[in-house]
Amino acid sequence: MKHKLMLTLLMVTLALFATCGLGMAATFDLTGPYLNVGLSNTGGVGNDSGAVGLQFDKTGTGNFTGAPDILPPGLTLEFYTIGMNGRDLGPGGYLFPTNPNYMMTSTQVSPLIGSTAGFVGGLAISTQTTVVSGKEVLFNVDFINFSGAPITNVQYARGFNPIPDYTQFGNFNTIDTVSAGKVTALGPLSGIAISIVDLTGGGIPSVQSTWATDLATLSIPSAPGTYAIGQNTINMYWNLGTIAPYQSEDLSFAYELSATTPVPVPPSLMLFAPGLFGLVGLRKRFFG
Numbered sequence: 001m002k003h004k005l006m007l008t009l010l011m012v013t014l015a016l017f018a019t020c021g022l023g024m025a026a027t028f029d030l031t032g033p034y035l036n037v038g039l040s041n042t043g044g045v046g047n048d049s050g051a052v053g054l055q056f057d058k059t060g061t062g063n064f065t066g067a068p069d070i071l072p073p074g075l076t077l078e079f080y081t082i083g084m085n086g087r088d089l090g091p092g093g094y095l096f097p098t099n100p101n102y103m104m105t106s107t108q109v110s111p112l113i114g115s116t117a118g119f120v121g122g123l124a125i126s127t128q129t130t131v132v133s134g135k136e137v138l139f140n141v142d143f144i145n146f147s148g149a150p151i152t153n154v155q156y157a158r159g160f161n162p163i164p165d166y167t168q169f170g171n172f173n174t175i176d177t178v179s180a181g182k183v184t185a186l187g188p189l190s191g192i193a194i195s196i197v198d199l200t201g202g203g204i205p206s207v208q209s210t211w212a213t214d215l216a217t218l219s220i221p222s223a224p225g226t227y228a229i230g231q232n233t234i235n236m237y238w239n240l241g242t243i244a245p246y247q248s249e250d251l252s253f254a255y256e257l258s259a260t261t262p263v264p265v266p267p268s269l270m271l272f273a274p275g276l277f278g279l280v281g282l283r284k285r286f287f288g
Contacts, residue, residue, distance in 0.1 A: 028108045030131040033057070035257065036064045037131050038073065043106050043116035044080070045137070045160075045255070046073045054137070056164075056192060058259040068167040068187075070194050070257070071160060077233070082120050083155035083215045089120050122147025123154070123243070135257040138199075142250040145243040152242045156251065157218045159208075159235030164192040175263060176207045176227040176234060183207060183222070183234040188263035196236045199252040204237040229265065 029052055030037045036055040038046035046053025046069075053071035055064045071078060082089045106116040109128075116127045124144040131137055139158075145151050164187030165171040174185035181198035183205035196205065206222040209232050218237040240249045 028114065030108075030112050030114055030129070030137075031062070031064075032112060032131045032133055033060045033062045034133075034135045035131050035137060036067070037129075037137055039106065039108070039114040039129055043127055043129070044078045045071050046078075054194075054255070054257075056135075056257045056259075058192070058257075066167075068164055068190060068192055070162050070164045070192065072163070072166065077211065078160035079158070079213045081155075081157045081213045081215055081218070082123075082125070083153060084121065084123055084151050086153055088213075088215050119146075121151075122149075123151055136197075137255040138252065139254065140250065140252045142248060143240065143243060144248040145245055148245050150242050150244055154240040154243050154249065155215050155219070155238065156240070157213070157215055157235060157237040158196065158253065159206075159213075159218070159233050161211075161231065161233045162194050163187075164194060165189045172231045173229045174232065175229050176232050178205050178207060178222045178224050178227070180224070181205065183236065185232070185234050186260070186263065188229065188265045191260045191262040193258045193260060194234075195254075195256040195258075196234055197254045197256050198236055198238075199254060200238065200250070202238055203251075203253065206235045206237070208233045208235060 027038060027040055030039055034057055036052055038052035040046060051073065053069050053073050055067045055069050057064055057067045106114060108114050112131045114129045118125055122145060124146055126142045128140045129137065141156065143154060162174060162185045163172050164174065164185070169189045171187070171189055175188055177184045177186070181201070181203055182195055184193050184195040186193040198205070204219060204221045206218060206220065207227050208217070209230060211233065212218060215237065218235050219239065236253055238251050240251065243249050
């Protein structure tokens with residue numbers, strides 16, 4: 001099974017490179033009845049040149065005119081970090097940037113599926129992003145060792161700073177909750193929540209009040225429970241251990257959307273925090 005998977009992924013990877021070439025491909029949208037997802041040049045959600053990040057139509061009618069954008073391009077910050085042999089090789093930056101260690105290409109496979117393939121050293125990484133008919137964006141990430149030697153301490157983390165209340169209310173803050181294999185950010189004014197859900201097992205969820213992409217920080221789990229309102233990132237981390245030569249490992253996770261009743265929040269807090277803390281946070285992240 002491992003060898004069959006390895007051969008399949010290698011063929012997919014080579015096909016993607018042949019079709020798109022190394023580097024960045026065009027941004028494209030994956031649209032279902034609940035979700036309109038802009039998949040970026042570098043495999044992130046909506047953070048390159050696209051007009052859409054992750055829009056949510058809670059009615060399921062596919063009408064995204066004026067629908068909230070939880071990860072709008074140019075505002076919300078999403079990241080990935082890859083580690084191997086004791087080193088962090090992710091970009092450690094904002095807006096899902098191009099990684100000089102990760103020569104990648106992305107392409108649209110079907111109206112609801114996009115793929116990204118690339119290499120970090122001798123590690124081939126292939127990610128399939130799928131918008132399902134429900135309220136989830138599914139990510140399947142496969143790692144294959146082509147280096148001819150064991151690759152130790154293979155790690156992967158994904159996270160973002162969601163703003164489900166921004167489109168309607170101009171508010172950057174969320175109420176965050178951590179449970180086993182799941183971390184959720186709730187927009188208290190809209191009642192819209194987005195979660196990162198571990199589908200593989202072994203994923204470590206965390207809430208960070210400052211921007212952190214290093215694996216040492218993200219490998220420390222946040223305590224289960226609900227966190228106070230703030231402008232935080234939600235994250236998921238995996239350690240895949242050692243991958244032997246010409247063997248593969250994989251992981252799966254989802255961005256899951258839901259709509260609940262808005263949470264009563266003191267008006268003074270909602271007016272002060274997004275106006276000051278939100279703008280200061282954006283200034284630090286884009287200009288600091």
